[in-house]
Structure formats: C-alpha cells, structure tokens
C-alpha cells in the first residue's frame with residue numbers, strides 16, 4: 001500500500017478549504033484533515049493587551065490531537081476513511097500494488113509546525129493580496145465572530161509574523177495564486193497530485 005501526503009496551506013481566506021475539498025472529491029481514496037477543526041475552546045485562547053483573542057497562533061490549536069488523527073491515517077488509511085464515512089475503491093483482499101491513499105492536510109499554520117511539515121510529500125501555499133484577504137475575511141462569520149478591528153489588529157500582523165517564520169522552515173513550497181478561479185486552482189493541483197501518485201507508484 002502506498003501513501004501520499006499533501007499540504008494545502010496559505011493565508012486566511014486564500015481558498016484552502018475550497019481547494020482541499022474539491023481535490024478530495026476527485027481523487028479516489030483521499031481524505032482531508034483540516035487544522036480549523038482543532039481550535040481550542042474560546043476560554044483557553046489567550047488575549048493580548050488590546051483585548052484581541054490570540055487565535056492566529058499555534059498555541060490556539062490542539063496540534064497534539066491533529067497529529068493523533070494524522071497518525072491514525074498513517075497507520076491504517078483504509079480504516080480511517082471508513083471511520084469518516086468515506087468510500088474506498090480498493091477491496092480489502094486482495095490488495096493491489098496500485099493502491100495510493102492520499103491525505104490532504106489543510107490549514108493556515110500547517111507549515112509552521114515541524115512534525116506536520118516532516119510528513120508532507122508536497123506543499124502548496126495559497127496567497128491573495130491584503131485587500132482581497134480583508135474583503136473575503138470581513139464577509140465571513142467565524143465562531144466566535146471577529147470583533148471590530150480584528151483583521152488589522154491581529155489577523156494580518158500574525159500572518160506576516162507566521163509567514164516569516166514559515167519561510168525560515170520550508171523552502172519547497174509551490175505558490176498558488178488564490179486570485180485565480182476555483183476551477184483553475186483545482187485543475188493545477190489535481191494534475192499535480194495525479195502525477196505525484198504516479199511517482200509514488202514508481203511509474204514516472
């Protein structure tokens with residue numbers, strides 16, 4: 001059985017979730033683990049001197065829990081897919097040498113966390129400019145909702161800080177222009193993931 005782990009990271013509202021889901025829908029035996037599902041409960045998140053909840057830092061996330069889900073997938077991808085209610089195309093017996101299970105790890109701080117970084121075979125980074133990011137973010141409702149001034153007071157400065165840290169840790173990111181259409185982004189990454197799967201199988 002072969003495995004492929006891809007990371008779809010990037011700026012908030014860059015389109016990570018949209019892209020990850022569309023890849024998952026089109027690649028058989030794939031699944032998504034999304035970092036946003038691991039935010040700590042509101043009362044556990046620190047507050048800065050301006051009263052802003054510090055959500056855009058690794059400390060706001062249960063990274064240990066995220067890693068244990070990932071380890072469960074690594075140990076037995078087929079059972080993991082079944083446990084998530086996803087279909088597998090491979091029969092349990094007999095196994096064929098052409099099986100590739102694909103894990104898509106999606107999130108805004110996935111490349112800043114070393115244990116996660118180490119297990120990814122391919123890393124994509126979705127980026128959009130400040131104005132578009134602010135516009136998209138302001139049209140979304142998070143739980144809890146962003147308080148007034150949150151984007152410029154917390155989200156953007158943290159993005160700049162996290163991005164700098166990430167650039168010191170990883171060098172092989174594939175940059176994706178998040179201003180492109182959903183279809184164009186999907187097509188680019190889909191073709192690449194298919195190629196990576198062939199590579200994992202030793203066919204290219």
Ligand SMILES: Nc1ncnc2c1ncn2[C@@H]1O[C@H](COP(=O)(O)OP(=O)(O)OP(=O)(O)O)[C@@H](O)[C@H]1O
Nearest residue numbers: 011012013014015016017018019136178180181182
């Ligand atoms: N290629 C695109 N073109 C235009 N709008 C898009 C595109 N991709 C996603 N969107 C829209 O932008 C918003 C953010 O998308 P999405 O939730 O996929 O981003 P994200 O990076 O996962 O955000 P988050 O910061 O919550 O993690 C959504 O309203 C979505 O419909």
Ligand SMILES: NC(=O)c1ccc[n+]([C@@H]2O[C@H](CO)[C@@H](O)[C@H]2O)c1
Nearest residue numbers: 012036039055056108142143144155
């Ligand atoms: N619990 C949540 O999902 C949550 C709560 C508050 C803020 N956020 C924001 O999610 C983004 C990453 O997708 C970050 O920029 C957080 O500010 C998420």
